[in-house]
Amino acid sequence: MTEGQGQDEDGSRVAHAAVREVEAAVERLCLEEGTSPARARQLRWVAKELRIASAHPDFRPGRTLRRAEDLLSAQAVSSYLRLAQQGELRQRPTSTGDGTSSASSMRIREDCLRLISEQLAVPLTLGERAQIPAPREVVDGPTRSQLRAYLATKAESPPTRPGRIRLLAIIGTVLDTGARVGELCALKIEDLDSSGTEPVLTVVRHPQARAVSAPVTEHIRLSPGTDAALRHWLSTREQIIDTLHLGVKTLWVSVAGNHAGLPAADGHSIRRPAGMPLRPRGLQRAYTRAVVELNSELAGSPGWRPLPYRLEQLRRAVEVQPDRLVS
Known part of the structure; x- marks a missing residue:
């Protein structure tokens, strides 16, 4: 040895x-x-x-x-x-x-x-760098347009299941802001300002490159479809939070209990209740589960291309238009 x-x-x-x-x-x-x-x-x-x-x-x-x-x-x-x-x-x-x-x-x-x-301050020797993998295909423009149209149709007749309501709100937020999963999880209720004629969401960008000295804060006007999806989600979220009397401030929370993976005294794993803040991995898993059903629902729509299971492939297709930014 x-x-x-x-x-x-x-x-x-x-x-x-x-x-x-x-x-x-x-x-x-x-x-x-x-x-x-x-x-x-x-x-x-x-x-x-x-x-x-x-x-x-x-x-x-x-x-x-x-x-x-x-x-x-x-x-x-x-x-x-x-x-x-x-x-x-x-x-x-x-x-x-x-x-x-x-x-x-x-x-x-x-x-x-x-x-x-x-x-x-110690030397480091690495071998040949791992090859850059080919980027996954992003969601194309026609599919993004169909998603926006779908959000608009659901403004007056939203889904009833909490997981689907949350999914539409997440998709709308990403379509409008291009936020990364970590940036989404960092959002708080207070970051959404609905006092004006157009709701505004504050997103704190955390650049991946360490050369960038500080995060960048953006205030982004939301589209009507995203506004409606978020309003429906906030109503659902409030019911979940009020049930458990939790002082959770994050925008995205779990809609069902899940096992924490920690052993309890009786030998079973500890179960987290619904209403807990979503972390990046949990948000990605929740998106993947819900998007399977959404793809099935929209499969018969003309020109529909199934959404990928990774939220990042939707995010990378989004570029926030300058006129949507609030100075």
């Missing part, structure tokens, strides 16, 4: 010290101005994987893990990326279906390792 893998008492102590040093650097990075919430999640994800890798039986650091620079040595990084690519560090099933990690995920890991090495 290689020393530093966390298998013996002394080796475990030094390995953990190296990991803690990396984790401390990651937390400093997360607090830096210009680090977006998405990047902070990625950095913490990589730090967690490095901790798991340091105890993996197939991890080959090539030296004792006494300091962070040992954990970021060429051999250790190569071993970490190999285990990550093979899916050995995952705690959940991978979306690729074969257990391996996607090229996009590998590139994120490499980017985070570079940031961590810069923060610690």
Whole structure:
């Protein structure tokens, strides 16, 4: 067994010290101005994987893990990326279906390792960069127009199921604002201003590039269809929140209870109630589930192309028109 893998008492102590040093650097990075919430999640994800890798039986650091620079040595990084690519560090099933990690995920890991090495002022050697995957096809213009028309028809006859009501409000918001999933989850009730002739939504953009010094705040006029969809959602949301007397301020909340995955005293997993704030992964899963039904409903519409299961493919097709921005 290689020393530093966390298998013996002394080796475990030094390995953990190296990991803690990396984790401390990651937390400093997360607090830096210009680090977006998405990047902070990625950095913490990589730090967690490095901790798991340091105890993996197939991890080959090539030296004792006494300091962070040992954990970021060429051999250790190569071993970490190999285990990550093979899916050995995952705690959940991978979306690729074969257990391996996607090229996009590998590139994120490499980017985070570079940031961590810069923060610690230690050299980093990486092999050939993972190939950029071909971007998924975005939702075309005619389909977006059909979605807007659909929202307009539902203004007077909205759906009755909370999940469908929320889906239409999310789709309308994305069509008008082009907000990312993380930006959607950050929205609060107070960000929606309906006092004027046209409702205005305030969206705080978090640029992905760290070179951008600060988030950008935009005030965007909403279209009539989106306004109607949001009003129906707010009414439904209020019923969910009032039932549980929760002081939740986020715009998007869960419409049904779900298991948190944490064991309770009776051996069953703890169940979160409806009305909890949606997080990015939860919002994406909720969108995917609901859009399957929407695709079935609109399948017979002339020229309809099924919506993709990833909200990002709708978002990337949207460009906010300058005349919709409130100065």
